[in-house]
Amino acid sequence: MGQKGQVYFCEICRQKVEVKIGAFGVLVCCGQEMKLVEGMMATWTSVHPNPVGGATYICKKCGQQIAVVEETAGILECCGQRMERKKAVTD
Numbered sequence: 001m002g003q004k005g006q007v008y009f010c011e012i013c014r015q016k017v018e019v020k021i022g023a024f025g026v027l028v029c030c031g032q033e034m035k036l037v038e039g040m041m042a043t044w045t046s047v048h049p050n051p052v053g054g055a056t057y058i059c060k061k062c063g064q065q066i067a068v069v070e071e072t073a074g075i076l077e078c079c080g081q082r083m084e085r086k087k088a089v090t091d
């Protein structure tokens, strides 16, 4: 469901991520679906395209890739499994 550039956040832990490579997988954090951020927050993100910290997570099933904008202790999942953490990539 993710599309490149979209920002999602977790209502429980406030973790925020930006979709780098969209796929059909549903992003989950803290056991519930992450919410799509629209409007003001989305604008904020487009002004700050490269999140500081830059941890990247990848779903091995659907290939979805996200960058963490605001990191928390929340567990990120996609396609029913934990996403794999990658080091920051500069491409």
Ligand SMILES: [Zn+2]
Binding pocket: 010, 011, 012, 013, 014, 015, 029, 030, 074, 075
């Ligand atoms: Zn969370």
Ligand SMILES: [Zn+2]
Binding pocket: 023, 024, 025, 026, 059, 060, 061, 062, 063, 064, 078, 079
């Ligand atoms: Zn997935």
